Every structure is written in structure tokens, then in C-alpha cells.
Amino acid sequence: MKKILLIGGLGEIVRSLNECLVDDFQVQLCPAQVENVKAMEKIIRPSMFIYCKIGEEKNSAVMEWIRKNCAYIPVLIITAEQDWRENQKKYEQDPFPVLVRPLKKSELIETCYRLTGTERKPVNATGEGNAVSQQPKRKILLVDDSALILRCLKNMLEDYYMLRLAKSGEQALKMIEKETPDLILLDYEMEGIDGKTMFEMMRADDAMKNIPVVFLTSVADRKEIYSVLKSKPDGYILKPPDENRIRKTIEEVLSAGV
């Protein structure tokens, strides 16, 4: 997935742009300040910029900086019709494409693909072929107190799912409140709120009780496995996780939920 740095003030417009793009690109929002853009560029290393001009805002410093330092990165400028009319000439001097609001989602996405130099995945409006890619990615929350496992799982699964990570039960609960995941991969053994406690809390809460939970456990102790199974999770995986197995289990649980 290509990364796009979306530069613009935080507002309704930027948010709607973000929503349009989020399924196809990795979008990072960035305030329209040179400082911010400079840092973001360094860190995110985006494949393209989208510069969103809103209203009367005329901060050319950002554009100047981009032109000067990132000439090799394509820029898409989005502007309002009024602005476009006023500065048309100026824009035409630039090599950057300009899109004028209000714009169509497909147009925006296509332009982005063109600029980032990637083939758009065959989007067949009526296509049955690639059902998975058409469906929005399922959201999975990974909860484990070991950063190593979290990272490993993330590396394994990020191409297939939208991942959220939590390093503790508390953090996980916060995240669930913010955004309900389609499935939780939950470590059984954790400090603080451990997997079992968290699982019980979730099952007791009306809002969360229907989220499927798959336990991750490395306890090779028969007793512990029984106690995991007794709490009736939707699945369980023994650590260290095996990539194929973990995906198979996730798919099974997810499809059972549907």
C-alpha cells in the first residue's frame, strides 16, 4: 500500500478525503505547516502528497518547501472552485495536477493511483472474482504484552487485515471502546488485566460480548489449556504462532461470525 501524506487543516474536507482514500492507501494527515511536513516527510516517506487548499488559506511556504526538497515526489493539489478560477494560471505553470472540489471518489482514487505509479487493482464494479479485495479489510485487535509477539503478528497479518494493537488489557479495552474490532486475538497470560479477566469482562458487557475472541496461549500445560477452553473462546492458538494456522483460525472464526 502506498503512503500518502495528506496536508491540510483538520476539517470536514480533509476528513472526507481521508475516508475516500483509506481503503486503497495509507493516508497520514499532516497540518499545513512547514515544520510538520518536513518531519512527516522524513518519517512517513510518502509516495505522494495531497495538498488540500481550503478557503482563503494561502500558505505557499509549504508548497515552496515541497517544490524545493521533494521535487521527485508527486503532488496532487485539491482546491476549491473559486480558488481554481482565481489562480488558474499559476497552477498551470506547475507540473502538479489539480483537482477541483467537489470531486468524485473514483476520480480521486484513479488520480492517486496514476501519480503513485501503481496499477489499480481490478475493480470490477460487478466483479465476483475478487471478493476479498473488494470487501473492506476486517479489523482485528491484537493484544499481547510482548512487543515481540505483537510485531511478529503484525508482520504476519497486516497484509490481510486492518490491525489494531494493544499491549495490555487496559489499552485493549480502550481501543475496543473507540472502535469495535471484528475479532480479538488475545494473549492469555498478561500482566495487569490478563486475557482471561479481559475475556470475562467483555462477555459481561453488552457492547462487547459479541466480539469473537481467539486466545493466544503458549501454556503447554494441559491444565491451563483446559481452563482456556472452559471459558469457551471462539478459538485458540498456541504460541509461537504459525502463520498459516493463525490465518486459518481467524478466517474460520470470522466466517462463523458472518
Add this chain to the structure above:
Amino acid sequence: MEKRQQAVISGVFAVLVILVFGYFIIGELTLPSDQGKTGGKTTAAVYAGSWERILPSGKRVKIKIPCKVSAARNETVVVETKLPDRIGTNHYLCFRSAKQDMRFFIDGKLRLDYSTKDTRLFGRMSAAAYLFLEVSEEDAGKVLRVESQTDSAYTGVCYTVYTGQQMGVWSYFFKRYGTELVVAFITFILSVIAIIGSLAVRFFYHKRVALEYLGWGILFAAVWLIANSAFRQLLFPNLSVINDIAFLMIMLLALPYLLYMNAIQKERYEIVYHVMEGLVILNFLVCTCLHVTRLCDFTDTIRSVSAFCILSIIVMAATILVDLIKGWIREYLFVAIGMFVVCIAAFIQIVIYFQKVNLFNGVILSIGLIFLLLFCTANTIGEIIEMDREKQQAIQASESKGRFLANMSHEIRTPIHAVLGMDAMILRESTEPQIRAYALDIQNAGQTLLALINDILDISKIESGKLEILPVTYDFSSLINDVVNMMEMKARDKDLEFLLSVDEQIPSRLFGDDVRIRQILVNLLSNAIKYTETGSVSLAVSYEPQGEMADLVFRVTDTGIGIRQEDMEKLFRAFERIEETRNRNIEGTGLGMSITLQLLQMMGTKLEVESVYGQGSVFSFHLLQKIENKEPVGNLEERMKNRVDAEKYQVLFTAPEAHILVVDDNSMNRRVFRNLLKSTCMQVEEAADGEQCLELVKSRNYDLIFLDHMMPGMDGIETLHAMREWEDYPCKNTPVIALTANAITGAREMYLKEGFSDFLSKPVRPEKMEKMIMQMLPPEKVHHGECLPQYTNEQQELPPLEGIDWEYAKLHCRDQKILQETISQFYEVIEKEAAQLANDLQAVCEAVTDEDRAQACRHYRIRVHAMKSSAAMIGAVPLSGMARMLEYAARDEKIGLLQAVTPQFLEDWRALRQILELVVSVSAVSEEEAQAFDAGLMRECLRLLKEAIAEMDIDTADAAASQLKQFAYPSEEMTEAVQQLNQAVCDLDEEQVIYWCDRLDHTK
């Protein structure tokens, strides 16, 4: 069943015995006497006449008999009596001579003259005896004069005189002294039994039993009693001899008791006893000399003899008393009790003796002695039982040693198999010269080890008699070929010339145990090579036909160090090595020669050795072998030379369509197998046990099955039998090859008999296995030509690291890149995790209340649990296992174990950092690359990082962190903080990230 019958019969026997003896005792005691009815009653009575002594002066003095009249030594004592008026026929007067010469006169006529003067060898006096003086009716009322004279203290002793018929007197004596005689005889017999028993024990157990001494002691006492009894004159012709014997016995009596006690008391008081024994012997010699030279008769020296006897008793009593105090008496409690009984008996006897001035009666003493003998026998039987138990234990220990050796060698062979197999894989797959050199070293060492274990197995088999010579028909040339192949290399390695000379007329096929002959030759030749520094080693075989048999002479000659004449004997002993100091650098157990000798012995021949010290040795042996094919073997030496070149060509083939099943419970073995077969491109399937194998053979056809013999549950033979019982299944005609680590002689025949097609001994030799596969596979599936082994590039990417099993890691992280990343992340947090675990451990140690401790243990457990998972993830299997152990220990709150093991665990854990350094691409930023510090940019990065970590957006967080790492910071403090921050990010520790971000933000 038999035991029960035996018990019943024993019971019946006991009842019968009781009935018979009961009848005897009760009947004799209660029923009236029949003695009056038998007639011919012989009577005897004490002579009641009055006696007068006629003093030398002629004065007559009335005396009462028995008595001892006062008279000077050697004086002739004369007594007279008037015989009764009426005397019946066949009437006797019975006198007892107290070592006196006696003469009896009736009416002045000499009627009886008793003296042993002319029949004795030694001594100055006659032996004591009963004298019978016949008196008739004509003598009635006449005067009987008795003159007695002796050169001893017995002068003047007059014993009771009996009167009656001769038989009557004897039966009277018998009633009085018979018991004594019977008891003495019983004692005698018992002592003889004791002596014979002891000698038997000595013969069977090769151990001297102390009871033997006691037997002699009691025998002496018994003989003394018999020789001193009233009836001796009836039993023994020469009275002087038997009289002497009685004295000799009593003089020797103390000696065996002293010896016995010394042995029983385990020679604790050796010196005392030896002195005592010396004195007794001295006394014996002195007294005997005096007696023989007639200087002093036994009768006169009896006092010193008694003194020594009493002294001996005192010594024994004293030692027993000391033992009683020290508690050692428990060892021979029975003996002590017996001794005590004898002492009491002897005391009673002496009291009786002094109270009645009469004949000595030894009944009580005899009974005491019998008691002593019984007690001592009980003691000895106890000892013998103990000895027998020890013997059994020794035998058992030796047996279990043998079993242990046999089992051990099997157990050791299995891992060596794995080592050699893996090594063979390295040799096949690796192209690196260095690694190949190492692998070759491993192979050599492994082969040596294997040979050693085989030697040990052989010797234990020979010792337990399990090794057999199993003759088969064999090819003589291949025997020599094998031996030469093996030995020529070794000789060449030491720059020795290897010479071979084989009689061309030797028949090509012979009947014998070629495996053992090969072993013997290899042993002799490798010994020869071992002990030879320069020159040559040669093997020569000559031949002489003997009808149906071939008489072969094998001769191994070397120009080595030779053997000293005095060392020859050592050569033939197990574990012995000649000139240990000089040959210290030569390896070997010293078993080879011993095995060789025993094998030759089993083949009915023996080894001959000729040697000149410093010049060399010749080992040779004859061997008779049956001729199977007379065709001469031809010039082997030539053939061998050509063969060497041909051998180098290795048959290689591929069989991609062939399916093979390998059944072995050891996964390592299966892996070795699979890898050895890799180059043949065959399709190998595995089964871990018999049941699994049966499932598989039912499901599809295999072209070949390798079946391990030793497996838990169903073993190889059982599996094959189970398979063969089915009527129809896909693998009905598939050849099955047995795998065994127990390649004993005759294994091949055994496996063929069990239905296998052949067998392979583990460790598997690749060439042998390939040849076998080639033979067994259907020919259409075998393609000649090499199939290049495929090198996996992963192995080059991830170098083998100590303690890390990449295979295991890959099991979970299939993707190389992901694995690499995981390792990098693991690498970053090593130190942090270690520090935290150390803290947790401290908390556990410092916990005061149980609750605290439980809590601390929980923390520790969770931490170590996470570490376990992490370690497993990167394939650090041993470390993960250790962590698991710690996890369980923490669960069970085994604080001691935690304290003991955690430091080691942490050390190993931290050591991973160094180990992993090799695979982690550390992107250390060099000075030039570092970007100029930009406070604004940094702040922006920090903000972004904080945001990202709150959202757990790892990618952004990592990117921000790596950006931060690239700045050239103005202060050490900041560099340090960035490093900490980096670690925190790696660990996704929100709190720490925020803390360090703020720190960085506020440092100037």
C-alpha cells in the same frame, strides 16, 4: 505342586518320628523290667574282705580300701587279705593298677604278674588297667598277698576291689562308666563330622572355616576320654600306647581352641594367642622328650600341662570379656555361650573329681563339649549362609554389569548414529573445505568411538558366554579385500608400507565365521600399525589342503617396537597394555587383544607370538576352514591394486518416482535418513511407530520400507508380522529392510527368518544403503546418473548459531524477512527483558509475607512466560525450555530453584545478544551519515511518535524512532535518551516512550 507334595511328605515323616521315639521313651520308662526273666544273670560286688598292709618292717597295719597308703616313691607296697571261705566257680577278683606293677600271691604262690616293662617303648611305669585274678574253690580261706610298685606319685594307691564273675564285673563297670564311653564316642563322631564339614566348605568355597580347629579340639578331647576310659584295655591291644595317647591328647588339647578363638575373634588378640600357642607347643615338646628319654614320665609332668590348659582358658576368657565390654561379642555370641557352658562343665567335672578320689569320669565335660560344638556349628552355618549370600550378590553384580554394558552400548550407539548421520550429510552437502575438514574429523572420532563401543559389547558378550561363532559360506577374497581396504589407509597415514601376500591356491569359497576372522585380522593389523613407527606391516596367508578342510596360516608381521619376554603374559590379559608409560600416546582400551584371543579360542585355535624386542613381532594363527569351492582364489595382490581404483567410482542414481517409507521412533534418525536420500530424489515418507506404519502401508504402495527393529510399543518384527498377516494390501510385495543398532552376528539370518528382505545396521553407511536400495527398487524406477543436491539458500542467509534452531523458528515464521525482523526486535529488547526479570526475581526474594511472595511470583511468572514465548519465536529452543522450567518453578513458588537458576538463565539470555549480533543488521549510524541536529524536526518527530504509540501505530512509531536515531545530537545525554527511547519503542512501551520523549523534549 511339587513343593506341596514335599511339604506333605515332610509332615508325615515328622509325625512318624515323634510316634516312634515317643513309644520308645515312654515304653521303657513306664513298663515293668524284663531283665530278671532272661537268666544267666552275672553279678559282681565290691569285695568286702578286710585288708592288712605289711610294712617293710614286717609290721601289720589294718587298712580300708580304697585308700592311699603312705609309702616312699618306688617302694613296694604289700597288702594282704584272707579270701572268703566259700568261693564259687569262675570267680574273679578285680583290682585296678594305678600305673603300678602288681603281683598277686595266694598262699605264697605267684598267681598273676602285671607289668608292661617288656611291651612299652617309653615311660617308666605300666599303664593303668583292671586286673582280674581268678580264684577257685581251693583258694577259699587262703591268704592273698598283693605287691604293688610304681615309680610315680601313685605309689601306695589302692583302688576298690571288685569280686564276681568276669562278665559280671564288666557289666558292673559298664553300668557305671558306660555313659561316659558312649558320650565320648558321640563326641568323637560329632567332631569328625565337624572336621569333614569344614573341609568340605574349604573345598567348595575356598575359604577356611574356623570350625575345623574346634573340630580338632573336640576330637582331641574325645580321644582323650576314650583312651582314658575304663574299657580301654578291651578296645586297644597295647595299653602303654593308648596311655601315652591320652597324655598327648591332653597336652595338645589347648592348641586348637586357641587357634579357633583367634580366628573367631578376627585376630584382634593375635599376639596373645600366638604366645600361648607357642607355650603349649613348647610344653608338649618338652614333656614328650622327658617321657621318651624316661627322665620324667607323663604322669609327673601332668601338672604343667594342666597349668597351661588353665592359662589358655584364662586367656580365652579374658579376650571374651574384653569383647563383651567392647561389644564385639555379638559377632560370635554363640561361640561365647558354648565356651561358657564348657567352662561350667569342666568346673563341675573338677569338683566331682576332687570330691571322690576315684576314676575320672568325663560325661559332663563331654556334654559340655557337644554343646560347644553345636553352638559353634550354628555360628559357622551363619557365616556360611552369609558367605553364600555374598557370593550370590557378586554373581548378580557381575551379571547386571554385563547387562548394563550391553544396554549401554546400545544406548550409546543410537546417538552416535545420529552424529555420524548428520556428519555424513555435512560431507555430502557442504562445499566449504573448512567445514568438510571439521566434518571429517567428526567422522573419524565417531568411528573410533563406535569401534570402542563394539569392543566393549564384544567383551561383555564373550564374558557372559553369549558370543557365538556362526559359520557361513564366505568369499575369501572379499574377506581379505575388506581387511586390506580398512588397514591400508591406516598404514598409509603413518607412512608405513603395507605388504600383502596371499597363497594363490587358497580356495575361493570357504565355510567359517568371516565376520570374526575379519575382526581378528583387523585387530592384529591395527595393533601392528599402532605400535610401528617406521618400516612395514604385512599380512601373509599360506595354505595347506587337508582333505575337505583348508589349513590356513595367517601371519601378521610388523617392524615395530616388539614385546619383551616378560610382557608376553600381559599381552593376553583384558584391559592390560604393554609398557604403559612408553605407549601412553597410543590409543586403545587394551580389549582388542583379549577379544582376539578369545575369538581364536572359540574357533579352536590359538595365537602364536614371536617377538624380538625393538625389532618387531610376528603374530600368527592356524585356522581350519571347510572348503566350499575349490577354485583357487588367484593373485589377490594384483587384483587388489586394480580394485582400489575401481572402488573410488561411486554409484549414483536417482529414483524420483520411487516411494520409500522410513519407520523409526527417533525423529533424528528419520531426518538423517531423509537427508541421506536427498540426492537420490526419492520420495521419502516417515512413520514414528509400528501403528503409524501399518496405517500407511494399508493406504498406498511403497517401493521399499525401512523398518526400525527397536521401537517402543510395537517393535519392527511385530509390525512386520502384523503386516504379513493381512491377506491383501498395497505393499504386499514390498521388500522390508530391518534397521538395527544391534548388529550382532547372525542378525542377518535372524531378520531373513523373520521375513525381512535384508537388514541395515545403524549408523547407516550411505554407500551400503544406496547399493541396497538399488537392488531392491524396481529397475524401471532407477535412473543412473547424479541428481545434484539442491542447496537451500536460507542456510546461507542465516548462519547456524549456538542454541538457536532456525528450523524451529521457521516453523512459525515462514517468511524469512519476518523472521529477520523478529530477530532484530528481539535483539533490541534482550537487555530490557533481562533487567526486568532480574527485578522481578529480587522482588520475589525480598517478599516478606506470603501474599507478597505469591504476587511477586506471579509477576515473575508472567515475565518469564513472555520471555519463553519470545525465545521460542526466534528458535532459541534451549533457552525457551529453561524459561518454561522457571515458569513452572514460579507457579509452584519454588523460590530456591528460581534463585538458583535465574542468574544462569539471564546470563544465557544476555549471551543471545552477542550470538544474534551476527544475524542482526545493526544499522549503526556513522558520524558522517548522521544528520545535522534539527530541534524543530526532532520535536515534530517526538510529537508524531507519541501520537503513534498512543494509537499503537507501530509503523509510524518505528519510522519516527529511526528518524530520531539519525540525528547527531549535541549532548551525550540526548544520545542516551534517544537510545532508551528507541528501546521503548521497540518494546511498544507507551509509558516509557512518553517519558523519554518528554525528557528529550526538555533537554537542551
